Amino acid sequence: MTSPLLSIRDLTVRFETPRGTVTANDRLSFSVKSGETLGIVGESGSGKSVLCRAILRLLPSPPAQVTATEIRFGDQDLQKLTPAGMRRVRGQDIAMVFQNPMTSLNPVWPIGDQVSEGLRIHKGLGRSSARKEAIAILNRVGIPNAAMRIDDYPYQWSGGMMQRAVIAMAMAGKPKLLLADEPTTALDVTIQDQILALLVELQRETGMSIVLVSHDMSVISETCDRVAVMYAGHIVEMGTAATIFKSPKHPYTYGLLRSMPHIEGRVGKLAGIGGQPPDLSRRLPGCPFAPRCAVASAVCRERPICLASLDDDHATACHFPERLAELERKLAS
Amino acid sequence: MTATAPSLVVENVVVEFTKQRSLADLFIGRQPRAVRAVDAVSFYVKPGETLGLVGESGSGKSTIGRAILGLNKPREGRILFEGKTFAEQDVAGKAVFRRRMQMVFQDPYSSLNPRLKIGNAIAEVLRFHQIVPQEAIEREVKRLLALVGLPDAMAERRPRELSGGQRQRAGLARALAVRPSFLVLDEPVAALDVSIQAQILNLLTDLRQELGLTMLFVAHELGVVHHMSDRIAVMYLGQIMETGPSDDVFRSPRHPYTRALLNAVPKMDVVKRKRAAVTQGDIPGPMNIPSGCRFRTRCPMAQEVCKTTPPEIPITPDHMSRCHFAATL
Numbered sequence: 032m033t034s035p036l037l038s039i040r041d042l043t044v045r046f047e048t049p050r051g052t053v054t055a056n057d058r059l060s061f062s063v064k065s066g067e068t069l070g071i072v073g074e075s076g077s078g079k080s081v082l083c084r085a086i087l088r089l090l091p092s093p094p095a096q097v098t099a100t101e102i103r104f105g106d107q108d109l110q111k112l113t114p115a116g117m118r119r120v121r122g123q124d125i126a127m128v129f130q131n132p133m134t135s136l137n138p139v140w141p142i143g144d145q146v147s148e149g150l151r152i153h154k155g156l157g158r159s160s161a162r163k164e165a166i167a168i169l170n171r172v173g174i175p176n177a178a179m180r181i182d183d184y185p186y187q188w189s190g191g192m193m194q195r196a197v198i199a200m201a202m203a204g205k206p207k208l209l210l211a212d213e214p215t216t217a218l219d220v221t222i223q224d225q226i227l228a229l230l231v232e233l234q235r236e237t238g239m240s241i242v243l244v245s246h247d248m249s250v251i252s253e254t255c256d257r258v259a260v261m262y263a264g265h266i267v268e269m270g271t272a273a274t275i276f277k278s279p280k281h282p283y284t285y286g287l288l289r290s291m292p293h294i295e296g297r298v299g300k301l302a303g304i305g306g307q308p309p310d311l312s313r314r315l316p317g318c319p320f321a322p323r324c325a326v327a328s329a330v331c332r333e334r335p336i337c338l339a340s341l342d343d344d345h346a347t348a349c350h351f352p353e354r355l356a357e358l359e360r361k362l363a364s
Numbered sequence: 365m366t367a368t369a370p371s372l373v374v375e376n377v378v379v380e381f382t383k384q385r386s387l388a389d390l391f392i393g394r395q396p397r398a399v400r401a402v403d404a405v406s407f408y409v410k411p412g413e414t415l416g417l418v419g420e421s422g423s424g425k426s427t428i429g430r431a432i433l434g435l436n437k438p439r440e441g442r443i444l445f446e447g448k449t450f451a452e453q454d455v456a457g458k459a460v461f462r463r464r465m466q467m468v469f470q471d472p473y474s475s476l477n478p479r480l481k482i483g484n485a486i487a488e489v490l491r492f493h494q495i496v497p498q499e500a501i502e503r504e505v506k507r508l509l510a511l512v513g514l515p516d517a518m519a520e521r522r523p524r525e526l527s528g529g530q531r532q533r534a535g536l537a538r539a540l541a542v543r544p545s546f547l548v549l550d551e552p553v554a555a556l557d558v559s560i561q562a563q564i565l566n567l568l569t570d571l572r573q574e575l576g577l578t579m580l581f582v583a584h585e586l587g588v589v590h591h592m593s594d595r596i597a598v599m600y601l602g603q604i605m606e607t608g609p610s611d612d613v614f615r616s617p618r619h620p621y622t623r624a625l626l627n628a629v630p631k632m633d634v635v636k637r638k639r640a641a642v643t644q645g646d647i648p649g650p651m652n653i654p655s656g657c658r659f660r661t662r663c664p665m666a667q668e669v670c671k672t673t674p675p676e677i678p679i680t681p682d683h684m685s686r687c688h689f690a691a692t693l
Binding site for chain 2: 068074075175189191192219220221222223224225227228229231246247248249250252253254255256272273276277286287289290291292293294295300301302303304305307308
């Protein structure tokens, strides 16, 4: 077995806030293999964006406190790198694409300059060769007439085009790992379709790994090899995409899947998940999902959870994965 | 009025937004440029029915919703609610209109007064429209909160103390306070997480049945619209491209745009995508709408004839597509 490209063990991120300590990531462990796409799915506040930023050491401290037994990328220990070393990793080995292209691009700089900046810094290219390379990359990500439009400002481009430009900037360093944080959430569905097609194509060409963060189960289903489901800062279930979507073993995963209205039409009532999203400043001793879980018992509220393997590539943090059948019966009646 | 008369009729409605003229424009006498957000849109909603209005950003779906409530003035065309138009009403008549029709917005955080407690926000509406006598207001507020699934205690909270789902429930309670028969819901669940979204959709389904509400459901997410609607109108750049019963439109779409929309939605079959994107290019801006068929610049089957305006082609009496090739699709 080859060693994974990215391997993370016991990553915890806490924020000191006036309202108390918020645990945004709670002892997360996972790995990403070379060339694979790991999907991270969860609702708002589940800690999925914080996770990406923690890997790249983009969280300001204070207020953030990041601890981990291991954050290993290839043969580098990202925790031990100097700030200068970390800058070399960012944008070169690991690149990131954010949700809102309007805020990732500098509004007062021509787009071409922003794409070539990375090339000049990381690859040491001169002004004119960086510009040529930027045009080539913009062409590659599907900007028509890139040579003509390279001096445009972001406001002259549509949301979809800007996201392509951001992807171009990320791809400029030929990264081995791309962290894509809700890359299509701000886009219309036909444009989302174009961007997802582009990401999968680029991955096939370059063999890079992708960590794709999304709240949208269907986006994850279509693009990912493996999936981690997050809730309240924990990974509550992890496995191959097929396992997670076809035979989930955590009540939260199951509830999420049953909450989605299907495009094929009415399914009577949606299952939904009762209750409210968790307040991360109040840590519960037991399972964080217990207050909203229809099959939780006293043990669930007391015993802390940990991700336990069910088989080779499927792990759940549920204390009683066998209760899922009971949940199914409950929802059916 | 017979039982089958539609509750709402929208006839050839045009809504334009004029761009402010610059000083230079005024000097040279240039006419103000207008963005046509809604271009000759017609549809109807029958009593007790939910019509889903679906489309991407800039399709004009929200503008139509707002025009129905008199929040945007149509430049041309008529909007008839229970046989009457809003514009023709006097002040008292407009008040009745506003009581019979209510709107629920995407973000209740910006539609609820942040300084008012939820209970007071609802009581204000009850008092203004004199829905119940003064002494019964408190009881009515509790009844409305219960109706949308909020505990009594929420009356004492301010909007910022509520979660997104609770806020949307509060917004709904306030809209229902005047006992409307028609609700315009503008992206009511777009800002919510999927588990909470399901709660709100279930609540809307229950309320619709309990109160016999007629709804115009505006949303961009196809699954949500299909789940909620009896009939659907698909909008693109200010026009309805296809309209018909939900199941017909979704199962056998007769417009290339509807097809593109449906195919663009990621499938839940857990197969890593190999297919190319279903459309090429961007949605044209509202200032340069293509001539003829609006979708032709992105349509995979566009021909020369598409440069001429396509007629509305009936597929069945209730199913219409605005495509030259609707009959053969």
